[in-house]
Amino acid sequence: MPSPILTVADARKRARGVLPRALFDYIDGGADGEVTLAANERAFREVALRPRMGVDPEVDLTTTVLGRELAMPVLLAPAGMVQLVHPDGAVGVARAAAAAGTLAVLSKIALCSPEELAANAPGPHWFQLNSAGGREEVKRLITRARDAGFDGLVVTMDGPPPGNHERDLRHGVVPPVRPRPALAARFAGQLLASPRWAAAMALAARKQKATVQGATRVLGSGGLHRSARFTWADIAWMRAEWDGSLLVKGVLVGADAIAARDAGADAVIVSNHGGRALDGAPATLTVLPEIVAAVGDTTEVLLDGGVRRAADVVKALCLGARAVLIGRPFVYGLAAAGQPGVEQVLSVFQTELVRVMRLLGCASPAELDTGMTQAMHPWT
Numbered sequence: 001m002p003s004p005i006l007t008v009a010d011a012r013k014r015a016r017g018v019l020p021r022a023l024f025d026y027i028d029g030g031a032d033g034e035v036t037l038a039a040n041e042r043a044f045r046e047v048a049l050r051p052r053m054g055v056d057p058e059v060d061l062t063t064t065v066l067g068r069e070l071a072m073p074v075l076l077a078p079a080g081m082v083q084l085v086h087p088d089g090a091v092g093v094a095r096a097a098a099a100a101g102t103l104a105v106l107s108k109i110a111l112c113s114p115e116e117l118a119a120n121a122p123g124p125h126w127f128q129l130n131s132a133g134g135r136e137e138v139k140r141l142i143t144r145a146r147d148a149g150f151d152g153l154v155v156t157m158d159g160p161p162p163g164n165h166e167r168d169l170r171h172g173v174v175p176p177v178r179p180r181p182a183l184a185a186r187f188a189g190q191l192l193a194s195p196r197w198a199a200a201m202a203l204a205a206r207k208q209k210a211t212v213q214g215a216t217r218v219l220g221s222g223g224l225h226r227s228a229r230f231t232w233a234d235i236a237w238m239r240a241e242w243d244g245s246l247l248v249k250g251v252l253v254g255a256d257a258i259a260a261r262d263a264g265a266d267a268v269i270v271s272n273h274g275g276r277a278l279d280g281a282p283a284t285l286t287v288l289p290e291i292v293a294a295v296g297d298t299t300e301v302l303l304d305g306g307v308r309r310a311a312d313v314v315k316a317l318c319l320g321a322r323a324v325l326i327g328r329p330f331v332y333g334l335a336a337a338g339q340p341g342v343e344q345v346l347s348v349f350q351t352e353l354v355r356v357m358r359l360l361g362c363a364s365p366a367e368l369d370t371g372m373t374q375a376m377h378p379w380t
């Protein structure tokens with residue numbers, strides 16, 4: 001009888017128990033010394049919440065993000081390779097998100113095509129892409145996403161190059177990480193492969209060819225020539241190509257949030273890629289106020305990185321985020337128990353959010369504001 005998932009830490013523990021060590025480390029790890037990875041979580045512990053008494057709110061977590069009504073202010077961040085973690089893959093993730101009344105962003109390298117996702121999971125659907133392949137590839141993917149009914153595009157700006165993932169390198173896993181025989185051997189060699197994981201790998205390898213051909217072709221050439229990073233001109237170009245919601249992910253400085261908005265983005269996602277890109281980048285919560293001050297009145301600001309508990313969600317919203325995204329927490333849940341594992345993680349957030357909001361004395365996300373926070377250790 002597996003232990004219940006009462007917290008994200010429980011899901012992480014179970015993921016660690018079932019995955020090959022190299023695959024667990026691929027998910028769990030960050031860049032270089034993992035300073036930013038650790039800082040993301042720590043930043044939430046440095047913020048205290050100031051509960052108000054004398055009120056008994058009926059909590060309603062419903063909110064809107066870029067006009068879409070969501071049952072709670074928690075979305076699922078794009079995560080590559082989820083098909084390797086469990087056969088339920090990105091479809092299971094999206095179904096779990098829909099069941100919880102929220103949405104999951106499909107990573108370009110999730111090993112699931114936009115068409116497959118749209119055919120198998122209820123929307124709304126958002127697609128994430130990066131600069132690999134240049135405008136030609138981006139245009140091809142945008143068209144596919146639009147034709148498949150996707151209505152949000154998340155543009156990841158914080159690479160290339162990918163961060164230096166030392167845990168992966170120690171396992172012999174070298175970027176670009178994708179399910180090819182050498183990688184399978186690396187992961188499998190770590191493990192007493194559970195049959196479920198072996199099945200996931202086999203399915204992922206089969207699907208790779210059919211679903212991410214373009215991405216794979218481009219990623220495969222990554223070692224040969226230097227691929228370009230997106231510029232603000234690319235965002236303006238994308239704005240003209242795409243009439244759905246456009247979100248820019250990876251913003252950490254107020255001036256960049258302004259540049260993203262001026263290039264036509266509808267929202268910015270304050271993100272350091274979960275500590276997987278530039279190690280030494282600031283914890284996302286610490287730069288959120290600067291970004292909200294820069295663009296908060298004209299642009300929705302979302303945040304990811306280090307959100308592990310409902311109180312973290314509430315703190316980010318108090319400091320001006322419209323909603324947060326979680327990455328590792330749902331991937332741990334997927335590894336632990338497939339789609340039901342993701343559902344459990346989301347249900348923990350939902351249940352605990354209601355509790356935290358009621359303890360705080362707040363009825364809805366719209367009521368949260370900076371005045372409800374202070375430093376956890378004001379005298380140090």
Ligand code: FNR
Pocket residue numbers: 026027028040077078079080081107108109110128156249271272273274275276304305306307325326327328329331
């Ligand atoms: C990611 N992330 C990511 N981001 C992105 O834009 N495209 C991608 O393909 C991926 N892939 C990916 C895989 C895995 C295993 C992880 C853990 C993360 C980053 C992700 O979208 C998000 O920014 C962070 O995961 C948020 O931090 P937490 O919640 O993991 O702390």
